[in-house]
Amino acid sequence: MTIDWSAFTPLPSLLGGLLIGLAAVLFILLNGRIAGISGILGGLLRPRAGDIAWRLAFVAGILVAPLLWGLAGALPAITVDAGYPLLIAAGLLVGISTRYGAGCTSGHGVCGLSRLSPRSLVATLAFMASGFVTVYIIRHVLGG
Amino acid sequence: MNRYLVSAFAVGLLFGLGLLTSGMANPAKVLGFLDLAGAWDPSLALVMGGAVAVGLVGFGFAGKRALSLLGAPLQVPTRRDIDRPLVLGSLGFGIGWGLAGFCPGPALVALGAGELKAAVFTLAMLAGMGVYEVLQRPAWG
Numbered sequence: 001m002t003i004d005w006s007a008f009t010p011l012p013s014l015l016g017g018l019l020i021g022l023a024a025v026l027f028i029l030l031n032g033r034i035a036g037i038s039g040i041l042g043g044l045l046r047p048r049a050g051d052i053a054w055r056l057a058f059v060a061g062i063l064v065a066p067l068l069w070g071l072a073g074a075l076p077a078i079t080v081d082a083g084y085p086l087l088i089a090a091g092l093l094v095g096i097s098t099r100y101g102a103g104c105t106s107g108h109g110v111c112g113l114s115r116l117s118p119r120s121l122v123a124t125l126a127f128m129a130s131g132f133v134t135v136y137i138i139r140h141v142l143g144g
Numbered sequence: 145m146n147r148y149l150v151s152a153f154a155v156g157l158l159f160g161l162g163l164l165t166s167g168m169a170n171p172a173k174v175l176g177f178l179d180l181a182g183a184w185d186p187s188l189a190l191v192m193g194g195a196v197a198v199g200l201v202g203f204g205f206a207g208k209r210a211l212s213l214l215g216a217p218l219q220v221p222t223r224r225d226i227d228r229p230l231v232l233g234s235l236g237f238g239i240g241w242g243l244a245g246f247c248p249g250p251a252l253v254a255l256g257a258g259e260l261k262a263a264v265f266t267l268a269m270l271a272g273m274g275v276y277e278v279l280q281r282p283a284w285g
Binding site: 001002003004007008009010012013014015016017018019020021022023024025026027028029030031032033034035037038041042045046053054055057058059060061062063064065066067068069070075076077078079080081082084086087088089090091092093094095096097098099100101102103104105106108109110111112113114115116117118119122123124126127128129130131132133134135136138139140 | 146148149150151152153154155156157158159160161162163164165166167168169170171172173175176178179180181182183184185186187188190191192193194195196197198199200201202203205206207211212213214216217218219220221223224225226229230231232233234235236237238239240241242243244245246247248249251252253254255256257258259261262264265266267268269270271272273274275276277280
């Protein structure tokens with residue numbers, strides 16, 4: 001393993017992580033809800049009375065974040081190397097899998113680990129492992 | 145306006161700003177973290193470490209409460225069983241994450257930033273969630 005020190009951004013990443021953790025904590029403390037993005041989005045596809053608006057408000061907040069950032073300064077780079085067929089395949093897989101797996105990086109990785117949930121620990125280890133293997137295969141076996 | 149909607153919007157905003165600050169909204173950086181065998185960028189370990197450090201304290205405090213500070217019931221998952229959908233779903237999620245470098249939150253942030261590719265990913269993700277809803281719906285009749 002070689003570490004790419006030129007790409008390593010310890011302070012912004014730690015600060016961003018603290019903000020993400022703070023948001024997750026505020027959501028359970030104020031709204032009594034888990035800040036899991038896949039679950040919040042998925043619930044919009046199973047509409048129940050009184051269960052829609054808060055999801056839309058949360059999603060709107062995320063969507064507005066880059067606009068607010070843009071008022072203060074230049075947005076950080078967002079580089080997407082994947083082509084459209086791969087993006088569609090990845091999106092479909094992430095969508096269906098996070099619903100079966102009952103969470104993603106936020107719901108399991110942040111909230112679940114913070115709650116010391118055994119299910120979330122297993123889920124996080126599983127998606128980290130398959131993420132590592134997938135990138136290994138794409139970059140070092142297929143050489144894409 | 146409903147105070148729960150105000151707080152949901154504000155928390156979503158903070159969450160999105162955190163993702164932008166951390167670098168997680170950038171798929172190239174995410175893939176740099178997932179590429180253990182290449183030139184590895186360990187930054188995202190600090191994102192998760194920082195988030196969970198705050199979360200452990202906050203959820204530890206919240207967990208003792210029945211109601212939120214705004215008076216809503218705390219809705220926290222109670223299941224502890226490790227079942228097949230959890231494991232297979234999570235493995236599948238990791239594959240999709242590794243294919244493009246997007247997970248759901250960062251995809252929404254990049255969509256808000258006007259990235260066309262994030263819009264395509266997000267639409268496909270919502271379609272995938274729709275497939276789940278159809279497959280999980282009880283059989284007709």
